[in-house]
Amino acid sequence: MFIFEFLNDQLLKMMWLSDLVKLLVENVFGLNVSERLGGSLHFFIYDVVKIFILLSVLIFIISYVQSFFPPERTKKILGRYSGITANILGALLGTITPFCSCSSIPLFIGFTNAGLPIGVTFSFLISSPLVDLASVLLLASIFNWKIAIAYVVVGLILAVVGGTIISKAKLEAYVEPFVYSNQMTSIEEESMTRRDRMNFGKNQVKDIVKKVWLYILIGVGIGAAIHNWIPESIITAVIGQDKWYSVIVATLVGVPMYADIFGTLPIAEALVSKGVGLGTVLSFMMGVTALSLPSMIMLKKVVKTRLLAVFFCIVTIGIIIIGYSFNALGYLFT
Template structure:
């Protein structure tokens, strides 16, 4: 138990990095980390460094593993299940395949064209950007493993329920006809050497970091401002746990935002530190991640407005319910 705790503190929370940044800010910059300016600079450097280190290592590892599982192989595996089991497998595949919400849309087209029920593809579409392994590790590094595991469970639950409802509503007619007309090449995945997989993983790190670096900097900057400059009284007045509308407000604010989970995590961290309910912070994070504007624009090209509205409505309602549940019982996880 001691070894696990030490590894968690040093590898995930990176207490060694926190100490080094403290020395940098205090001894090199000559600032007090307990004051607003010094505290903000410390928060920014520490969180940015930690997120980029963890993100690079995790994306490299996950991408190397992912190189063994092509989208076509995933489609074939999902085709072996039906009913609630199929939706569960779709959600689980979304969890272990780290596609962002935008890159999941082509897979949605491929899965639907291949004959999979749209409920399965929507379960995949919800879980893929919401509960990838990298985000889970980062949540554990910022909060703790209990919260990270609970986040995974509720994310998968939302994906399974959302996909199951869409499947039972028989909404196939609201998918654009061209989706069913595309033909897939049924070929075995290309055999890759170990060197090929390393190159692929390295390119994935580069590509993903290029896509998210700005959002990470913006998110950490906002988090530093919330943590050190905005009085707790103001945050509590808007999003305090005693405000019944806090989850609703956080979800509605998050839906139209264009950001990445890696950029919203520091904001959630700062909000919780200011006394905002865990469920409220997670609602904001989930809304931003699962319902980003670019992914909805792309999805609108392949499904009709009614199906898109049902999808958005179901996910939004699920996030709100999850938020209130975490606010009610989140203290058990802290």
């Protein structure tokens, strides 16, 4: 147990990095980390460096694994299953794709074109931006393993339930016709050497970091401001745990934003430290990652309004239920 806690603190939470940043802030910048300005600078530098290190390592590993599962091979594997089993596998597949919701849509098109049932592709589309292996470790690095695992479980349940409902509703006719006729590029995994997979992983790290770096900086900056400058009384007055509407507000506030889980985690960390309920914070994170306005606009290009509305309602209701559940049972995770 001691060894696990040590490794968790030093490798995942990077307490050594926190200590180094503290020395930097106090000895180089001459600021006290217990005061607002010094605390904000410490929060910003520590979280930015930690997130980028973890993100780069995790994306490389995940992308290396993902290189074994091109769309055509995935279709062959998932094609062996049907019903809820296929939805579960589709949702699990989303956990090894380190993409935001907008980046997941091209794969959604590829899987649909490859002949996968629409419910399975939507389970993937819900799960991919919401839950991935990187988010598990990042959540654990900021909160704890109980919260990280619980977040993944409820995210997968939402993806499976959402995909199943869409499948039962028989909404195939509401996918734009070009999606079915779009030619999907087939990549045979046997054609990739170890060097190819290494290069694929490196390129994925470069591409994803290039896409998310600004959102991470913005997210950490907002988190630092919330953590050190906004009084707890103001935050709790708006979305405190005692407010019945806090989960609904947090979910809907996340919709106009565009970020991924890596950019929302620092904000979540700061909100929890200010007394906001765990469920409210998770609802905000899920709203941003799964229901962002830009991703809805992109999705509208490949599905018709009725299917988009069904998808939005299912995910929104699911997120709100999850939020209230975590607020009610939050004591189990602290």
